[in-house]
Amino acid sequence: MNRIYLDHAATSPMHPEVVRTFTEALGTVYGNPSSIHGTGRTARKALDDARRVFAKSINAEDPEIIITSGGTEADNLAIFGTAAKKAGKHIIATAIEHHAVLHACAKLEREGYEVTYLPVDANGRVEAEDVKKALREDTILVTVMLGNNEVGTIQPIAEIGELLKDTGVTFHTDAVQAYGLLPIDVDELNVDLLSVSAHKLNGPKGVGFLYQRKGTPLAPQLIGGEQERKRRAGTENVPGIAAFAKAVAISLETKEEKWEQYNGFKEMFKTVLRNEGIKFSENGSHQMPHILNLSIPGIDIESFLVNLDLAGISASSGSACTAGSIDPSHVLVAMFGEKAEQIRNSIRFSFGIGLTEGDVIKAAEKTAQISKRLALQ
The missing domain is CATH 3.90.1150.10 (Aspartate Aminotransferase, domain 1)
Known part of the structure; x- marks a missing residue:
């Protein structure tokens, strides 16, 4: 059958050209990007080239891209990393977020944070005005997904981003389902943090990234080496990252x-x-x-x-x-x-x-x- x-x-499924990029990199780009010898520099170049592709795809700067193991880690880093850096104890999310967001928020609730879960209408869409009404003096983070993974509804992220501008509240969007299909410009959306995963757009599993706008407070959640500008420890999965970059290039075309x-x-x-x-x-x-x-x-x-x-x-x-x-x-x-x-x-x-x-x-x-x-x- x-x-x-x-x-x-x-x-x-992985795109055939992505598979080729992945398998070739597995055999040729085996160095540690943190090593200073030639083999390591080859891996570093592949990593830097990929980061440039990711940044350009959302109108960001290369250093604003943090490579992760996927969307879940990117969401967790955005939420826990923000909570660890900011003084307030209030977070705003929607009731329809992915569980990587909802369960992270629930964990913070058990630690003494308050989370306001905004309702959606019968079409699965949140009102920007509801975000505004929910804001408090101690609000540190608003997290609203760009496109819902179950019903596909696109949220008014740019409108929410505009009302959060100059408030000091960090704005995160989970763009895992939308990336590769919707045009994304982080400046037009006015987001501070944005999560992406490779396997949703015909890339490999186990790789993604978090966009962090320059100056946005964020504490690392993985401790070890100084990879990703000390924001995410662990030797980078260079073949997977190179394959992810190929998938992004194809998706843009x-x-x-x-x-x-x-x-x-x-x-x-x-x-x-x-x-x-x-x-x-x-x-x-x-x-x-x-x-x-x-x-x-x-x-x-x-x-x-x-x-x-x-x-x-x-x-x-x-x-x-x-x-x-x-x-x-x-x-x-x-x-x-x-x-x-x-x-x-x-x-x-x-x-x-x-x-x-x-x-x-x-x-x-x-x-x-x-x-x-x-x-x-």
């Missing part, structure tokens, strides 16, 4: 093309369902193009996902980090409430490289067939 992979928001293609896939998928007489509603609005989250009345998500898997289709019920859990999606709960039917009947399809129109149509047809079968049970 040829599987159809529709879970690119959870993780994406193909961003508009992917936007159009993935939006086309979404409309194609929904058209097939309508033609098959399947009733559904779409969760979220003002979305990133690659995420399609649908509520289909009459189904139960666990059995639905099992049937899709047996049919050779990989999809998800929400965040990949809670896959296999029967707990309801915290994003859908925030949008609709704990008793809403969307909690039990919503499924996320997400698109990426390697998919064809034929794949999308076939997946939609099988989704319709399974929906009809399960609705009769």
Whole structure:
């Protein structure tokens, strides 16, 4: 059976050119970037070249990029690193953040911090005005994701950044799901910290970065050597970083093309369902193009996902980090409430490289067939 992979928001396959870059670097760029000999300098150049790509992609300066092991570490560094450097004890987040943010905030709450979790509307969008109303004299950090990983809703980051300007409050955005698809300019967004992960845009797992605006207070969370300008200890994963840079370069070249293609896939998928007489509603609005989250009345998500898997289709019920859990999606709960039917009947399809129109149509047809079968049970 040829599987159809529709879970690119959870993780994406590596681009063939990225694989080549990665494997070549594994065999040739093996030096420690901190070593002063020629082999080390070769690794340092690869690291510096990659950092330049990352910085340019978000209109930042090279020293403002901190290489991490991925989005989770970048989020943790942003939150714990800010808390350790600033005197206040109040943080503002939204109820739909990734668990890398929510669990970090919960840990700080256990240590005596107060966290205000802002609500979102039925489309999964937070109001900038709510951020303004939640600000206090002791607020040290506002953290709001750029694009939601479950329903795809894009948040008003630039608007929030503008109102936080000159307040002294650090502004962090988790851009893991949006990076590579949305245009990102840290000056236009007015963010101080921004998290990114490679494996969401066809790069390798285990590498990412945190943008830190010059002058933004941040305490290191990993202690050891003096790598990353003493902000993140540990010998850098140079082959992974080089491969990540290749993935970023490709994503910048193909961003508009992917936007159009993935939006086309979404409309194609929904058209097939309508033609098959399947009733559904779409969760979220003002979305990133690659995420399609649908509520289909009459189904139960666990059995639905099992049937899709047996049919050779990989999809998800929400965040990949809670896959296999029967707990309801915290994003859908925030949008609709704990008793809403969307909690039990919503499924996320997400698109990426390697998919064809034929794949999308076939997946939609099988989704319709399974929906009809399960609705009769």
